[in-house]
Amino acid sequence: MGPVGPVALDADDGDSAEDAQLVSRAREGDMRAYDVLVTRHRGRVFAMIRNMIHQEAEAWDLSQEVFIKAWQALPRFEAKARFTTWLYRIAHNVVYDWTRRKKIESVGELNDEIFERDRIDPASATTPEAGEAPDEALARGELRVKIEAALAKLTPEHREAVLLKDVQGLAYKEIADVMGTSIGTVMSRLFYARQKLQTLLKHEYENR
Secondary structure, three states, rough: OOOOOOOOHHHHHHHHHHHHHHHHHHHOOOHHHHHHHHHHHHHHHHHHHHHOOHHHHHHHHHHHHHHHHHHHHHHHHHOOOHHHHHHEEEEHHHHHHHHHHOOOOOOOOHHHHHOOOOOOOOOOOOOOOOOHHHHHHHHHHHHHHHHHHHHHHHHHHHHHHHHHHHOOOHHHHHHHHHHHHHHHHHHHHHHHHHHHHHHHHHHHHHOO
């Protein structure tokens, strides 16, 4: 049998390997390596937080807080999970803490039960990127507004599950780790959230 060639990594594996190298350097005090990590992930962290709290200015500040807390917690980071999964868990905790401080009482009030398990010290001091380009925003703006409006009507735990799975592309196990729950609960939340979104968007289309 001939020699076995190199195994090709998919994009996620490649990104995770690069993250691991950058994390290793950052843990040794290399701020430039950490800045690269921030640049790689700040846009997605901001988008997730913005879609969770629907307040853009606050989302900028919370995104920055996430990366500051991640830098502080980096010496305790264990590479058992992907850096991105750990980062989303920190974002989850930051939103929880912000919500508790603000004592938000509105439609979709946060359910404390989903935040109480396995909390970790939360995330670099660089401003997140501003999102999609103007031409893309014009082309998809109307649909995006409708989707975000529908997401806002979901319960917080259903909304977060959809964002982590369908927007950030995390696996079920990773989402369970982020949300501090079981894979079965994640699957259940996604099932009902997607059903609700489909109903809301269908209703919106029929009433145009």
